[in-house]
Amino acid sequence: MERIDTAEHEEQRVEREISERESEENQAAQNGVTDDKETLQRKLEQLQALYENTKHELDSTREALGKIQSSQPGASSSSVETKERSSETHSQDTAEQEAKATSTRRTTFKIFVGNLSDYATSSDIRNLFEIYGTVEEADVLKNYGFVHMKSEDEGEAAIRALDGYMLHGKPLDVKASTGIRKGAVDQGGGLANTESSGQKNTFKIFVGNLSDFATSADIREIFENYGTVVEADVMKNYGFVHMKNEEEGQAAIKALNGHRLRGKPMVAEASTGTRKSGYRMPKIFVGNLSRHCTRDELKNMFEEYGKVVEIGMLTNFAFVAHE
Incomplete structure (x- = not known):
């Protein structure tokens, strides 16, 4: 389209110049200036030739544009075909991602997390369980959720430490899930948490x-x-x-x-x-412990507030449970 506009503009310019030259020739003749007549005649012939060339280029451009427009339906069809291929690729990628997620869930240790507060989120659960190992997946539904940990040993360490842990004012109910877990295939094609x-x-x-x-x-x-x-x-x-x-x-x-x-x-x-x-004693999280802190020191400190029945110590933090 830009090319057509340029050609049309050039055609109009040539026509104006021809008109101007004719006016000049007439004016020259009227003034008796005959010496410039031949020069003006040659200029006029040049302009007429330029006009013919410009007009020819304009017609050729219009013809080429018409051919392009007539071929548009085919191009549109090609575009649709490309979109369909893109959609198929996207669907395939999605299916592969879902298959990968399913495979991951089937080879991990699955943990049930119950008695969750209405305010508990998947991020809360993930952050808690990541203290004890690699969390492959963490999902929270209404007042309960599931965590998939990379190995059984990591999962059991998390269960030991977090069962009864107070999150948003409620003690967690944490235990190995009895559904699809690692170890043995069930009827649904999953795996069970067995050693x-x-x-x-x-x-x-x-x-x-x-x-x-x-x-x-x-x-x-x-x-x-x-x-x-x-x-x-x-x-x-x-x-x-x-x-x-x-x-x-x-x-x-x-x-x-x-x-x-x-x-x-x-x-x-x-x-x-x-x-x-049965009833689980709420556990108290004790963080930022010195590397030299001992179980006895923690026990003596917390027994001022009641009988201590369990202390679980890891790196620089611990969990304490009272009777």
Whole structure:
């Protein structure tokens, strides 16, 4: 369109110049100036030739534009086809994302979080559980929710610490979900929170308050003094040990609870996994603890307000439960 406007403008300019030259020629003739007649005649011929060229270019441009416009339906069809392909690609990407999310949920440890306050959000839950490991997904519905953690050991550590924790004025009900979880396929194609065949007949021990430098090899070595260690895993400042039987496990707990490993007294106790139903004592979160703070110091401090029945210590924070 810009090209047509330019050509039309040029045509109008040439016509004006021809008219002006004719007027000049007439004026010259009237004034008896015949010497310039030949010059003006040549100029007129040039302008007429320019006019013909400009007109020809204008006609060619209009013809080309007409051809482009007549081909528009095909271009529109191509555009529609492109949009359809884009829509198909988007749908495929969405399906792949949903499949990936489903796969992630099926290979994680699923935790039920109940008795939530009306003010609790998914972010609140995620922030709490991320203290104990990797949270793959956290969803809050009406007064309850579900958390998918990367591993069973991380999930059990979170359950141990957060069951009864006060969030927005209400004690949380935290336990392993009985629905689709890790370990065994259910009728719906999901997985159940069951331990592997190598662990299901073992005695599981929670080991807390570990030094930043403690390793799985350290834990295995000291627990092997009391029996057969089937598995030993250390996460961030806590871990789990699977011993061959309960007798060996209880002996290890009795001997190693409070044992100093790399400068810090360990917490060793039977892993509770899913808590028994019933009333749960609200837990108090105690943060920003010194690295030198001990369980005894916390117990003495909090027993001024009632009998302390449980203290769970991790890195630089702890949970305290009164009777």
